Amino acid sequence: MSFGKRSGAPAKKPVDVAPPEPERDPTPKPDIKVVASREEAKPEPKQEAAPPPKPKGPADPAAEARFAQTKINIFNALIDTVDLTELSKLETDQVREEITDIVSEIISLRNLVLSAAEQQRLITEICDDVLGLGPLEPLLARDDIADIMVNGYDKVYIETGGTIELTDIKFRDNTQLMNICQRIVSAVGRRVDESSPICDARLLDGSRVNVIAPPLSIDGPTLTIRKFKKDKLKLSDLVNFGAIPPAGAKLLEVIGAARLNILISGGTGSGKTTLLNALTGFIDMGERTITCEDSAELQLQQPHVVRLETRPPNLEGVGEITMRDLIKNCLRMRPERIIVGEVRGPEAFDLLQAMNTGHDGSMGTIHANNPREALSRVENMIAMGGYNLPAKTVREQIAAAVHVIIQAQRLRDGSRRITHITEVMGMEGEVVILQDLILYEITGEDADGKLIGHHKATGVRPAFWDRARYFGLEDLLQEAMEGLQGDPA
Numbered sequence: 001m002s003f004g005k006r007s008g009a010p011a012k013k014p015v016d017v018a019p020p021e022p023e024r025d026p027t028p029k030p031d032i033k034v035v036a037s038r039e040e041a042k043p044e045p046k047q048e049a050a051p052p053p054k055p056k057g058p059a060d061p062a063a064e065a066r067f068a069q070t071k072i073n074i075f076n077a078l079i080d081t082v083d084l085t086e087l088s089k090l091e092t093d094q095v096r097e098e099i100t101d102i103v104s105e106i107i108s109l110r111n112l113v114l115s116a117a118e119q120q121r122l123i124t125e126i127c128d129d130v131l132g133l134g135p136l137e138p139l140l141a142r143d144d145i146a147d148i149m150v151n152g153y154d155k156v157y158i159e160t161g162g163t164i165e166l167t168d169i170k171f172r173d174n175t176q177l178m179n180i181c182q183r184i185v186s187a188v189g190r191r192v193d194e195s196s197p198i199c200d201a202r203l204l205d206g207s208r209v210n211v212i213a214p215p216l217s218i219d220g221p222t223l224t225i226r227k228f229k230k231d232k233l234k235l236s237d238l239v240n241f242g243a244i245p246p247a248g249a250k251l252l253e254v255i256g257a258a259r260l261n262i263l264i265s266g267g268t269g270s271g272k273t274t275l276l277n278a279l280t281g282f283i284d285m286g287e288r289t290i291t292c293e294d295s296a297e298l299q300l301q302q303p304h305v306v307r308l309e310t311r312p313p314n315l316e317g318v319g320e321i322t323m324r325d326l327i328k329n330c331l332r333m334r335p336e337r338i339i340v341g342e343v344r345g346p347e348a349f350d351l352l353q354a355m356n357t358g359h360d361g362s363m364g365t366i367h368a369n370n371p372r373e374a375l376s377r378v379e380n381m382i383a384m385g386g387y388n389l390p391a392k393t394v395r396e397q398i399a400a401a402v403h404v405i406i407q408a409q410r411l412r413d414g415s416r417r418i419t420h421i422t423e424v425m426g427m428e429g430e431v432v433i434l435q436d437l438i439l440y441e442i443t444g445e446d447a448d449g450k451l452i453g454h455h456k457a458t459g460v461r462p463a464f465w466d467r468a469r470y471f472g473l474e475d476l477l478q479e480a481m482e483g484l485q486g487d488p489a
């Protein structure tokens, strides 16, 4: 069998070249399924809409356009011949070889006139498209980018240092973009097409990816990548950025080391995961810690860590392992601390149970705009989980389980701050009582639109003082509180 040959005769071909029969590889290969629907695998053979790739140097625009068109034709012939998703599972060298062979064959079959240099460039670019993420490669190589947002083939935005900007990177067309999306998700055994247009995946480097395709996204496939940072920001970095004052960092150290149960609350990209990761730095070396995440991001430095990850359902819609499943299982693994990357559903109840049953020092992040809202979110998640519990009971559970809420926020000038460190004091009647220890106060705006503000201590004595003393952290806490009083920086 020839490598990656699509089965069945194509209904309609956009290019009039006989698919070459690459019979070189004698080793048997598995049968290749057609993964993407033909609609998406092939572009309408449009002539004019393809913008040429960014010219390198003073290239002749007409020649560039011709080259781009040739590349489209050859690419179409190629995807007609092989299944790219299967191809991309092979070793890089093998793929290059395979593509070089097939492309050379297509060129000679179609009597295309290309210089040796052009042919080489064509093969390199096609290989990059097939193996890598095409036009996204230069962005992925940059370390300063937090998010890459692709809204259709011609709008690629990035976020650096808290601000979002449009780049001049463009895909050839929505088909190329869709092919790249397809390749990303097929690497984790998933598929994205009209029948399942929403998909989460992960790049090899750990970056998180979301794809939503037409017809749901109206102006073309939409790809969002949260880049994985190898070197996570440390608490000292957050102090340098002014996200938290030095004394506040000491307070966080006490909170982490005294095994308080923590909820980190914040919006998307506000720095929750970063903060969670920083807080895990205060876990004792000997503690058995289990992390549960949708996509492993946390990097704990301790030796005794078990990392768990949820699993989406497979193509047949079975085999899903939810966050609830993981947390429940966690409880049978004799954890000392449980760390949940993101609490978004009924697993909130299981996390509270864990916190209430002696797994002190457990932590999780939650999507909310302030500490009070974080608690009502937990309450809602539990209500939606179908537990038939009176609201008061749920609140009591929450109030007993959660000790501290840390609020992260991305302010409108792009800076990220810890805006609240808030203690959960208990219940008064039907209401959970909160007590802020630190607040961030915005006082103005400078000429460049940067916000001016400072952290300020409320002056109350933390209710966890005795607990800090028990863990031998009283002096540190004292220092932190004095620092916060002394310098409202």
Ligand SMILES: Nc1ncnc2c1ncn2[C@@H]1O[C@H](COP(=O)(O)OP(=O)(O)O)[C@@H](O)[C@H]1O
Pocket (backbone or CB within 6 Å): 145, 146, 147, 229, 233, 238, 241, 243, 266, 267, 268, 269, 270, 271, 272, 273, 274, 275, 416, 417
């Ligand atoms: N205080 C901060 N200052 C500057 N950048 C930050 C800060 N906190 C987080 N970041 C960066 O912001 C991006 C999003 O952070 P992340 O923790 O993943 O957000 P979340 O989990 O809330 O979505 C990351 O690239 C991270 O390095």
Ligand SMILES: [Mg+2]
Pocket (backbone or CB within 6 Å): 272, 273, 274, 342
């Ligand atoms: Mg996160």
